[in-house]
Amino acid sequence: xxxxxxxVKHYGGVTALDGVGITxxxxxxxxxxxxxxxxxxxxxxxxxxxxxxxxxxxDLDGAAVRFADARQAAAQGVAIVSQELMTYDDLTVLENxxxxxxxxxxxxxxTREMRRLAEPVLDELGIDPPPHIRAGDLPLxxxxxxxxxxxxxxxxxVLILDxxxxxxxxxxxxxxxxxxxxxxERGLAVLYISHFLEEVMRIATRVTVLxxxxxxxxxxxxxxxxxxxxxxxxxxxxxxxxxxxxxxPAAAPRRPGGAAVSLTGVTVPGRLRDVSLTAAEGEIVGLxxxxxxxxxxxxxxxxGRARPSPGSVRLPDxxxxxxxxxxxxxxxxxxSGDRKGRGLMLDKPLWENITTVSWLGQGRGGFLPRRSRLxxxxxxxxxxxxxxxxxxxxxxxxxxxxxxxVVLAKWLDADPSVLALDDPTxxxxxxARTELHAIVRGLAAExxxxxxxxxxxxxxxxxxxxxxxxxxxxxxxxxxxGRLTEPELSLAMNAGFAGSAR
Ligand SMILES: Nc1ncnc2c1ncn2[C@@H]1O[C@H](COP(=O)(O)OP(=O)(O)OP(=O)(O)O)[C@@H](O)[C@H]1O
Ligand SMILES: [Mg+2]
Numbered sequence: 001x002x003x004x005x006x007x008v009k010h011y012g013g014v015t016a017l018d019g020v021g022i023t024x025x026x027x028x029x030x031x032x033x034x035x036x037x038x039x040x041x042x043x044x045x046x047x048x049x050x051x052x053x054x055x056x057x058x059d060l061d062g063a064a065v066r067f068a069d070a071r072q073a074a075a076q077g078v079a080i081v082s083q084e085l086m087t088y089d090d091l092t093v094l095e096n097x098x099x100x101x102x103x104x105x106x107x108x109x110x111t112r113e114m115r116r117l118a119e120p121v122l123d124e125l126g127i128d129p130p131p132h133i134r135a136g137d138l139p140l141x142x143x144x145x146x147x148x149x150x151x152x153x154x155x156x157x158v159l160i161l162d163x164x165x166x167x168x169x170x171x172x173x174x175x176x177x178x179x180x181x182x183x184x185e186r187g188l189a190v191l192y193i194s195h196f197l198e199e200v201m202r203i204a205t206r207v208t209v210l211x212x213x214x215x216x217x218x219x220x221x222x223x224x225x226x227x228x229x230x231x232x233x234x235x236x237x238x239x240x241x242x243x244x245x246x247x248x249p250a251a252a253p254r255r256p257g258g259a260a261v262s263l264t265g266v267t268v269p270g271r272l273r274d275v276s277l278t279a280a281e282g283e284i285v286g287l288x289x290x291x292x293x294x295x296x297x298x299x300x301x302x303x304g305r306a307r308p309s310p311g312s313v314r315l316p317d318x319x320x321x322x323x324x325x326x327x328x329x330x331x332x333x334x335x336s337g338d339r340k341g342r343g344l345m346l347d348k349p350l351w352e353n354i355t356t357v358s359w360l361g362q363g364r365g366g367f368l369p370r371r372s373r374l375x376x377x378x379x380x381x382x383x384x385x386x387x388x389x390x391x392x393x394x395x396x397x398x399x400x401x402x403x404x405x406v407v408l409a410k411w412l413d414a415d416p417s418v419l420a421l422d423d424p425t426x427x428x429x430x431x432a433r434t435e436l437h438a439i440v441r442g443l444a445a446e447x448x449x450x451x452x453x454x455x456x457x458x459x460x461x462x463x464x465x466x467x468x469x470x471x472x473x474x475x476x477x478x479x480x481x482g483r484l485t486e487p488e489l490s491l492a493m494n495a496g497f498a499g500s501a502r
Pocket of ligand 2: 040041042083399400401
């Protein structure tokens, strides 16, 4: 249905694509994988008319096409849901669904007609947002699904999904997998980018791997490729190779019992009810729950973004966080995988992004370190986290996953005493995920307190000493040791601990 070949794209001195080709057949789910910065988004942006290549061709049904923009591509049946969320936050849900012109009746925009068209698609995706609500007021997952809905309403023949599940909770991701299959059965060609490799293997019929702007595995039958082979192709070496850090098991907390962070009888109206919880120096404590269960409110309370009433939160220095800014100066780092909330200064160079927090933390009394020193220090972080980008490049020029790593670098640079992590590895490739986990374990071993929420249950199981489970704003129990497994955790989140020993 679609054949791209010889695509070339440079950004300044960076070769994003170096003669890349891909074929998409009707009725297939074709996975595209590769490390952060490998060129995946660049490839799909070219196919969908968002970016123009310097060389190469695209054929649709055997005829050469050249899209001037995404709208032209959409008109010819190529729709993309891009990695960056593109909802129009001030428009309503319905208005968001018809970006290229709302359906009209007798010359007037017809809300009724919009609803009639949208409802079956919203149903299929399993969301039911009030149609007149502002899209910006929807939770991240719903905004992601809204964009997928928008793409489907264009009735595409080629549907491109660039990390569609990175913002979705498990249940929604499963539903999306079903939808993807059904679309392929109807004869669409689906091109699917994801860093969740198990998910990729489950739903893809074929897989293409990119590395450093080149195809290293072209359209292989997914049944013939196992996970190890996939990782080896992506990284250019097996996962356990010399450049891949070993998965160091979390050392036992240094001072078990000595509470460094504590919540006492904390209620946050509408979110948390009478929660008490402690985390010791050196401890990695997981916070788990379904949407709205209260586990994320704990992070907000620790970061000074939600006020307990009543109740109190104490940080390692004995003080309570009075505001988000105060929490930062008290040594709390808040790292979120939410692309909207990552707080990068996109038009500023990486070194400035990385060094701002520690600078802020020094207060006005500190003297400004030499710029060259900041640049050197930043370069160290780039190497440690294997961020692909020059220290002087603007943050906006980095791939999605590399931007996420810069967020981490910026907080690590501030040398926090408490890490509050919310889905920190969302959108980050397997190599970097392992790397990041090793860093978190290292920081815990140095005596930092780590609180982590993650929609990736495997991440909690791998990383945490103990996971506290929430339901309806309350703590319902915790899991550790041999009981800390994915199935147990999932069961506890969904059904609580009724009938089982705590
Ligand atoms: N607008 C841009 N300006 C400059 N460089 C860019 C731009 N967009 C992408 N790049 C560079 O091109 C390369 C490929 O980026 P791309 O976004 O295609 O990677 P990706 O495979 O999608 O990575 P990720 O998994 O992190 O999303 C990277 O080195 C990136 O820094
Ligand atoms: Mg990308």
